[in-house]
Amino acid sequence: MPPSNRINLSDKIRAALEAEITSGQLTAGSRIDEQALMDRFEVSRTPAREALLQLMSSGLVTSVPRQGAVVASLSLSEYIAMLEILMELEGLAARLSARRMPAVQRKLLEQADKACREAAANDDAEVYGKANRAFHEIIYDGSLNEVLARQLRGMRLRMRHPQRALFDRPGRIRNSLAEHQSVLQAILTGDEETAYRAMTGHISSGGNVYADAIASMPHGVPVAAPVATPEIAADALAVTRRAAGRRKSSTGA
Template sequence: MRTKRNTSAEHAAAEAPVRRADALRFALEADIVTGVFKPGDRLDEQTLADRFGVSRTPLREALSQLAATGLVTLLPRRGAFVASLGFRDIIERFEAMAALEAMAGGLAARRIDGPGRRALQAALDDCRAEASDGDSDTYYLANERFHHVIYAEAHNAFLGDEARRLHMRLKPYRRLQLRAGARVATSLAEHERIVEAIFTGDTPGAERELRAHILVQGDRLSDFIATLDRSDLG
């Protein structure tokens, strides 16, 4: 009979590769969106395992996660390759994201209930706390939860699914733009205006604030990538 202590230890051990895979995914995301790896490059498992000092198991999980976001293409018997997503493709996806987020915000302003208000306020408070630390990557995680609460409070399952799907595909780029200048502080100020509009039932205001919030991301991303080598970004 296994003891509770052993079971907890096994559970922790089982979670460790997942956390390692997440860290590997973040590192590879950054390399892809900043041009260290170019579209079409093969991501050799052994080379990457040696570079990060890990086994292939968490690395394969990280590559699978990247494939789910559309950044990586997994080909049977050939391996993993950086997806060929052009700069224009990225900006077009931000434009589509802005439309979905605006719709979700407008519906949330009309439909949010008591528990939803508390969830959105808690998500905003988390964003404030992470912004004060100045770490753009940890702020991004709070930012992601903030937007997912808005999707949920739109109370439109189809819209929520589409928004979450596109959000996942744009995740590395949304993380990247937070590293540009004072973007974290600006993002937090925009979140404050979004929450105010939703809480006061200002449907046009919520739509306007969320659309501008996402389109600014696209503009900031353009500025950031303009400082890099864009020869392979389309």
């Protein structure tokens, strides 16, 4: 098989598995059998193995002794650490987008905001989640920094499971939409500092909702390795409160 064909096949397999993982069809700990992939996609061992290696490099799949490839879990302590990084990277993307976003993408951002507002009006958490992802993706691209955009997408993939539950929490869609408006207006008017503060506040708010959720779960969440102890939940809450404190200090509030 020519190398180009093999690469195309491995990309096809990777994309299919990635979609199944991010949608929850394949849950954390699920074993991915190489032979089953070969049979399912009617390919040889090489593209199936290359697809798994790509997923391992992105952190979505890990290799477990005597089990092989399995869908990776994300511990609560890892989620907390990633949340701190995510807030800063999202804020940077918003700041750069306020400075650099081309006119075409500004229009796309307004369209994504409209889709969010329509989903919010219908109280549709699933549709809002998709529109919300589009809103953030446009900001990543609008930063005109491919390395930053790639890092953000990779982190969002790793943090996929907790994110899906955020918009089921009471009032979260309404609050998220209001936060989007602040981000949107700052980007459209080229206000870099406000865009940064609004976006870090938006991500912090989402992390706060997640902390509240895990604090109420006595046995943790299915995708996490350790139990969601009160200490871990408190750490998650502290992350968002520290971020809020930094924003108040920077504004003199």
